[in-house]
Every structure is written in C-alpha cells, then in structure tokens.
Amino acid sequence: MITVNNKTFVPFIEAEAIQTRIQELAEQINQEYADKKPLLVVVLNGAFLFAADLMKHLTIPCEITFLRVSSYQGTESTGQLKQILGLSQSVEGRDLIVVEDIVDTGRTLFDLCDQLQQQGPASLTIATLLFKPEALQKPLDLHYVGFSIENRFVLGYGLDYDGLGRNTPNILVLES
Numbered sequence: 001m002i003t004v005n006n007k008t009f010v011p012f013i014e015a016e017a018i019q020t021r022i023q024e025l026a027e028q029i030n031q032e033y034a035d036k037k038p039l040l041v042v043v044l045n046g047a048f049l050f051a052a053d054l055m056k057h058l059t060i061p062c063e064i065t066f067l068r069v070s071s072y073q074g075t076e077s078t079g080q081l082k083q084i085l086g087l088s089q090s091v092e093g094r095d096l097i098v099v100e101d102i103v104d105t106g107r108t109l110f111d112l113c114d115q116l117q118q119q120g121p122a123s124l125t126i127a128t129l130l131f132k133p134e135a136l137q138k139p140l141d142l143h144y145v146g147f148s149i150e151n152r153f154v155l156g157y158g159l160d161y162d163g164l165g166r167n168t169p170n171i172l173v174l175e176s
C-alpha cells in the first residue's frame with residue numbers, strides 16, 4: 001500500500017505477473033516481426049519501464065525512439081492531446097510498434113496514431129501494457145495488450161499520479 005498526495009493505492013498486479021506477461025508479448029512480437037526490423041515508438045513518460053522490459057525480450061533486430069504527449073491532469077483525462085514532442089527520427093517506411101502504458105478513453109493514441117500515419121510508415125501496431133475496455137471511446141485496434149483491467153485509476157511500474165508513484169515494480173489501484 002502507498003499513499004500519494006493523500007490518496008491510497010493498494011496492490012493490483014504483481015511484479016512477477018507483469019514480467020511474465022511482457023515476456024509473452026515479446027515472444028508474439030518476435031514471431032510476427034520475424035522478417036522485419038520494427039521501430040518501437042515509446043510514449044513517454046508512462047511507458048518507459050514497459051518499453052525497457054519489452055525490448056529486453058525482443059530477439060529480432062529492432063530500434064527504439066521516444067516521444068511525449070500529455071492528456072492527463074490528476075486522475076482524469078482532459079481529452080486533449082497536446083502536440084507530439086521530441087520525435088527525433090523519421091518514421092517513413094518503418095514498421096512502427098507504438099508502445100503505451102495504458103489505453104483509457106483511447107483519445108491519446110487515436111490522435112497520435114493519426115499523426116504518425118500521416119508520416120507514411122510501412123505499418124503501425126500498438127502495444128499497451130494496460131487497457132480499460134469500459135473507458136474506450138475511439139475505434140482503436142490494439143494488437144498487443146498486457147492486461148485488460150476495470151475502469152479504475154492505477155499507478156506504479158511507470159504510471160504516475162501527478163508525477164509520483166512511477167517507481168514501483170508492481171501496479172497499484174486507487175482504493176475505492
């Protein structure tokens with residue numbers, strides 16, 4: 001249990017279960033991209049631990065690049081995708097795997113993927129560690145999903161609450 005800014009979070013997904021699931025996703029990617037050289041496009045900040053652990057288990061040639069978007073304040077989506085920041089590499093002609101921590105309303109990834117598609121990648125898939133099916137508001141094709149979870153606010157393993165709480169090996173949920 002941890003407390004962040006007076007909110008209490010209780011254990012939700014154990015570190016070991018996270019690691020096992022990431023290994024399974026990596027194996028799936030290894031098979032499906034066996035003849036490709038994908039570029040992982042990591043959505044900072046939340047996905048940094050997931051991307052690192054996922055990439056460790058990839059045995060295919062692959063590259064990684066990072067960008068930032070932000071649509072959240074506190075524990076609720078503002079629904080506004082701010083500009084893509086810091087994409088330092090061309091994605092034209094590349095096989096992109098967009099790596100995200102969590103898909104909630106889906107607005108962030110919907111807009112982001114739209115903007116990436118305009119740059120002419122060869123293909124684009126999404127790998128998200130967490131997915132809240134009940135919250136989804138956009139038609140998003142999620143190719144790799146770690147865990148589908150109920151519509152509650154989570155933190156840990158890279159995910160924050162107002163900047164704090166990213167530094168746990170497990171995922172915790174806001175106590176209801």
Ligand code: 5GP
Nearest residue numbers: 077102103104105106107108153154159160
């Ligand atoms: P969406 O645009 O899908 O509504 O929101 C996506 C972004 O909001 C995620 O990438 C993540 O940064 C943040 N987010 C959504 N749900 C949660 C949550 O339960 N916990 C945390 N810490 N961030 C969340």
Ligand code: MG
Nearest residue numbers: 043046101102
């Ligand atoms: Mg995110």
Ligand code: MG
Nearest residue numbers: 046072159160
């Ligand atoms: Mg956040």
